[in-house]
Amino acid sequence: xxxxDVIVIGAGNGGLAAAANCVNAGLSTLLLERHNLPxxxxxxxVRGRFEFEPSLHELAGIGTPEEPGMVEKMFDRMGAKxxxxxxxxxxxxxxxxxxxxxxxxxxxxxxxxTVDARMPVxxxxxSQKLDELVPGSYESAMKAxxxxxxxxxxxxxxxxxxxxxxxxxxLKYMPDFMRMTSHTLNEGLTALGMPKxxxxxxxxxxxxxxxxxxxxxxxxxxxxxxxxxxxGTGIPHLRSHEMSLAIDKVIRDGGGExxxxxxxxxxxxxxxxxxxxxxxxxxxxxxxxxxxxxxxNFVWNDLFDKADIPPAQLRMTNARKIAATLTTVYxxxxxxxxxxxxxxxxxxxxxxxxxxxxxxxxxDFFSGYCIINCLxxxxxxxxxxxTCQLFLTAMTFGDVMQGIEPKDYxxxxxxxxxxxxxxxxxxxNMSIQPYIEEIEIALxxxxxxxxxxxxxxxxxxxxxxxxxxxxxxxxxxxxQPFDNFIFCGATQERxxxxxxxxxxxxxxxxxxxxxxxEEN
Amino acid sequence: MASPIKSLDPKRFLPMLxxxxxxxxxxxxxxxxxxxxxxxxxxxxxPKRQYLKITAVTERSSDCRSYTLEPDPDxxxxxxxxxxxxKYVSVFETVGGMPVNRAYSISSAPAASLAGKYxxxxxxxxxxxxxxxxxxxxxxxxxxxxxAPAGTFEYQPLRDAPFVVGLAGGSGITPFLSMAxxxxxxxxxxxxxxxxxxxxxxxxxxxxxxxxxxxxxxxIRVVHVLSxxxxxxxxxxxxxxxxxxxxxxxxxxxxxxYSVFVCGSQxxxxxxxxxxxxxGLPKKYVRHELFGEFHDPKSLYDYPKDVPETVKITxxxxxxxxxxxxxxTDSVMQILEKNGIGVPARCRSGECGFCHSRLLSxxxxxxxxxxxxxxxxxxxxxxxxxxxxxxxxxxxxxxxVK
Numbered sequence: 001x002x003x004x005d006v007i008v009i010g011a012g013n014g015g016l017a018a019a020a021n022c023v024n025a026g027l028s029t030l031l032l033e034r035h036n037l038p039x040x041x042x043x044x045x046v047r048g049r050f051e052f053e054p055s056l057h058e059l060a061g062i063g064t065p066e067e068p069g070m071v072e073k074m075f076d077r078m079g080a081k082x083x084x085x086x087x088x089x090x091x092x093x094x095x096x097x098x099x100x101x102x103x104x105x106x107x108x109x110x111x112x113x114t115v116d117a118r119m120p121v122x123x124x125x126x127s128q129k130l131d132e133l134v135p136g137s138y139e140s141a142m143k144a145x146x147x148x149x150x151x152x153x154x155x156x157x158x159x160x161x162x163x164x165x166x167x168x169x170x171l172k173y174m175p176d177f178m179r180m181t182s183h184t185l186n187e188g189l190t191a192l193g194m195p196k197x198x199x200x201x202x203x204x205x206x207x208x209x210x211x212x213x214x215x216x217x218x219x220x221x222x223x224x225x226x227x228x229x230x231x232g233t234g235i236p237h238l239r240s241h242e243m244s245l246a247i248d249k250v251i252r253d254g255g256g257e258x259x260x261x262x263x264x265x266x267x268x269x270x271x272x273x274x275x276x277x278x279x280x281x282x283x284x285x286x287x288x289x290x291x292x293x294x295x296x297n298f299v300w301n302d303l304f305d306k307a308d309i310p311p312a313q314l315r316m317t318n319a320r321k322i323a324a325t326l327t328t329v330y331x332x333x334x335x336x337x338x339x340x341x342x343x344x345x346x347x348x349x350x351x352x353x354x355x356x357x358x359x360x361x362x363x364d365f366f367s368g369y370c371i372i373n374c375l376x377x378x379x380x381x382x383x384x385x386x387t388c389q390l391f392l393t394a395m396t397f398g399d400v401m402q403g404i405e406p407k408d409y410x411x412x413x414x415x416x417x418x419x420x421x422x423x424x425x426x427x428x429n430m431s432i433q434p435y436i437e438e439i440e441i442a443l444x445x446x447x448x449x450x451x452x453x454x455x456x457x458x459x460x461x462x463x464x465x466x467x468x469x470x471x472x473x474x475x476x477x478x479x480q481p482f483d484n485f486i487f488c489g490a491t492q493e494r495x496x497x498x499x500x501x502x503x504x505x506x507x508x509x510x511x512x513x514x515x516x517x518e519e520n
Numbered sequence: 521m522a523s524p525i526k527s528l529d530p531k532r533f534l535p536m537l538x539x540x541x542x543x544x545x546x547x548x549x550x551x552x553x554x555x556x557x558x559x560x561x562x563x564x565x566x567p568k569r570q571y572l573k574i575t576a577v578t579e580r581s582s583d584c585r586s587y588t589l590e591p592d593p594d595x596x597x598x599x600x601x602x603x604x605x606x607k608y609v610s611v612f613e614t615v616g617g618m619p620v621n622r623a624y625s626i627s628s629a630p631a632a633s634l635a636g637k638y639x640x641x642x643x644x645x646x647x648x649x650x651x652x653x654x655x656x657x658x659x660x661x662x663x664x665x666x667x668a669p670a671g672t673f674e675y676q677p678l679r680d681a682p683f684v685v686g687l688a689g690g691s692g693i694t695p696f697l698s699m700a701x702x703x704x705x706x707x708x709x710x711x712x713x714x715x716x717x718x719x720x721x722x723x724x725x726x727x728x729x730x731x732x733x734x735x736x737x738x739x740i741r742v743v744h745v746l747s748x749x750x751x752x753x754x755x756x757x758x759x760x761x762x763x764x765x766x767x768x769x770x771x772x773x774x775x776x777x778y779s780v781f782v783c784g785s786q787x788x789x790x791x792x793x794x795x796x797x798x799x800g801l802p803k804k805y806v807r808h809e810l811f812g813e814f815h816d817p818k819s820l821y822d823y824p825k826d827v828p829e830t831v832k833i834t835x836x837x838x839x840x841x842x843x844x845x846x847x848x849t850d851s852v853m854q855i856l857e858k859n860g861i862g863v864p865a866r867c868r869s870g871e872c873g874f875c876h877s878r879l880l881s882x883x884x885x886x887x888x889x890x891x892x893x894x895x896x897x898x899x900x901x902x903x904x905x906x907x908x909x910x911x912x913x914x915x916x917x918x919x920x921v922k
Binding site for chain 2: 036037045046047048146147176179182183187188191238239241242245248249252257259260262296297311316317318319325400401404409414417435436439444445447448455456466467470471474
């Protein structure tokens with residue numbers, strides 16, 4: 001049985017980053033992926049004359065040449081080259097008015113709304129715009145951004161967890177570290193005196209992490225918002241498949257191996273620790289250390305005998321709640337975005353502006369809460385002349401497919417897609433349906449098939465008040481099941497999002513590399 | 521400077537780690553749920569493999585047979601994957617030591633799959649390796665291995681017009697037969713006017729079945745178009761000739777949008793595609809079934825000159841590397857298969873991307889009409905072996921067939 005220094009299970013964003021960093025450190029590395037492509041969520045697919053982006057909305061971690069963002073820096077460290085395209089918008093939030101809404105007005109699209117907030121990049125510009133929309137909110141917004149300026153330094157100071165010494169260091173950079181970390185987004189913004197309506201607009205990005213204002217910690221939300229607002233965002237030129245292939249190349253060029261269509265079906269144990277894997281039910285491969293980019297829920301069920309699983313891992317997995325699941329509709333349009341009347345990259349359409357009310361709506365298909373993106377706003381040539389591509393996203397929580405039989409599935413998903421499309425048509429007073437040339441609809445079973453996660457979530461576990469990013473970071477080492485087996489991906493400390501997943505892989509690699517050094 | 525959030529108590533931080541640990545400690549020590557409805561549906565609709573048994577063989581014409589396939593629980597398949605009418609399955613066989621697979625449209629109704637039956641209909645082609653093999657070896661009781669239903673040739677109400685003109689040539693009737701059944705069963709809701717081209721009346725497949733379906737609902741109409749039938753023996757109601765733009769216009773609605781769906785042989789596409797072009801329909805209203813495996817790169821105008829007749833391919837599958845030789849007019853996939861090396865494949869037409877592989881060195885030719893790779897693929901040296909023809913010796917990395 002051939003034995004590698006490191007076996008990485010799963011070539012999602014976390015697994016790719018982990019393998020690339022291990023290869024770069026000179027470790028013999030085998031990356032195993034059940035699918036025939038790298039990236040998990042970070043991929044693309046072709047229908048007719050369109051190539052669709054399956055999941056990426058925007059990367060907060062793409063900065064400026066003077067101030068490169070977190071994702072750019074991680075790609076630079078790996079040596080992976082990607083043609084980044086910058087987006088200088090943030091989001092637009094549109095809340096269509098209900099009958100009898102007193103504060104309703106007619107917006108630029110001729111739609112009766114209670115909120116229409118198109119927010120600019122830059123702390124100052126963002127805060128001014130917020131003040132225009134909700135007088136009296138400028139100061140609180142600027143204070144909130146002020147709190148977040150040294151946040152990344154504080155995160156770095158937390159080190160690799162396990163120790164409160166990190167907290168002491170973090171406090172040096174951020175005197176309010178403990179206050180922010182232990183309070184929710186709503187509590188933080190209220191303490192700053194931000195008017196409720198401004199808080200709602202300010203909280204619009206909650207859905208990117210899947211935790212609403214009453215459960216999301218103030219610290220992490222501000223860190224995320226900071227990334228989006230400070231320098232704008234970015235996206236790869238050739239869909240996120242470009243990012244995945246760029247890392248794939250680093251791994252191969254560095255002498256690492258990637259086996260696609262190669263599913264780990266069993267972990268081989270020796271002396272109470274993982275010592276190898278079985279691939280596709282037949283081929284055994286040995287490993288000294290393991291990095292696992294598969295959700296723990298399925299790892300314990302599918303790859304281990306129960307007797308080999310540390311009991312604390314079972315309790316931990318059972319204590320956590322599976323995060324958001326998504327429904328996405330991909331549309332290849334035979335009209336340009338100008339012809340359709342699209343002016344924004346991201347529009348968040350919501351029946352209510354309150355993040356907790358939005359969260360509550362997401363228990364059902366389809367709640368009326370969805371995001372519509374037009375990639376041509378950032379990459380004009382991402383589709384042939386005379387066309388554009390749209391990407392609609394809705395969110396749900398829980399086992400929402402209950403009661404759906406295989407024979408009903410096509411009708412069901414077509415109905416959900418139709419509801420989402422009509423919601424966008426109404427909220428933006430535009431016509432979509434007559435111009436659909438290509439359509440694909442992805443529901444939780446689609447994500448389950450490609451990502452192999454519980455409920456099909458791309459998001460891991462809910463970043464809840466009690467299981468938020470900071471305690472996850474501080475307890476990272478004790479959260480890992482064996483001293484030679486580290487998890488990475490959206491289930492880990494920073495939760496979902498490309499940047500968080502890449503970070504989890506880089507961190508798992510770093511700990512793995514250090515462990516080899518200590519052994520020698 | 522005073523904190524702007526000094527009203528928030530920092531001491532709330534202190535018990536956080538303990539609280540988290542306490543939550544973990546209080547949770548049950550059982551295995552977490554290993555499945556959920558999303559996973560159940562994903563596995564039911566997209567099984568890795570379906571192990572089936574042939575339970576009936578029906579002669580459709582002198583060179584065409586239908587095979588009824590049912591689950592083979594002995595090998596782990598207890599139910600068939602449900603599918604949307606128009607999908608195909610890939611059939612996996614070994615012919616003379618050579619692993620091969622071909623895509624065949626499911627000709628039976630989606631509803632029949634719930635009762636445990638798929639029907640595949642195969643026309644025997646003289647130089648068709650797989651169809652000859654199937655005719656020679658498939659009989660009642662024979663075990664068969666197929667993929668999950670796949671493909672994009674299906675009706676989509678949010679995209680397609682409510683009126684579809686189906687252009688079928690010969691055994692290209694199979695996905696339409698499934699669609700017509702789905703309409704009659706109430707599983708699909710659109711009007712299908714089938715213009716079905718056959719050589720002569722003896723070669724019409726499923727004539728009785730199609731008549732019966734048209735009698736069940738006014739949403740289905742079938743017009744037989746015979747190319748070689750003498751005028752004097754042409755049955756009433758049938759047309760003599762080919763599937764032309766004129767004929768389509770005659771049967772399409774005059775003042776409402778309609779979609780055109782096409783399925784047939786490559787030879788049929790060469791005739792019908794320019795006819796469809798004449799209609800000036802928006803692209804969204806023209807749907808094409810798979811092109812099928814392409815065999816003749818030399819016939820294409822941009823195929824380079826001076827390509828060596830034989831090439832060497834050094835191929836790595838997982839940790840095994842071999843060097844094999846083949847004809848440069850064969851696709852990379854065919855060369856590997858002829859050398860006993862299986863390649864993961866579904867459509868064999870460039871489209872599905874299932875055979876996505878790495879080209880490490882050397883050059884390949886990809887016919888423009890089969891170029892469905894992702895944009896970044898070309899930049900990073902990824903190819904679809906099913907429609908890549910070697911121009912030089914190659915070094916490639918191919919995933920295993922699992």
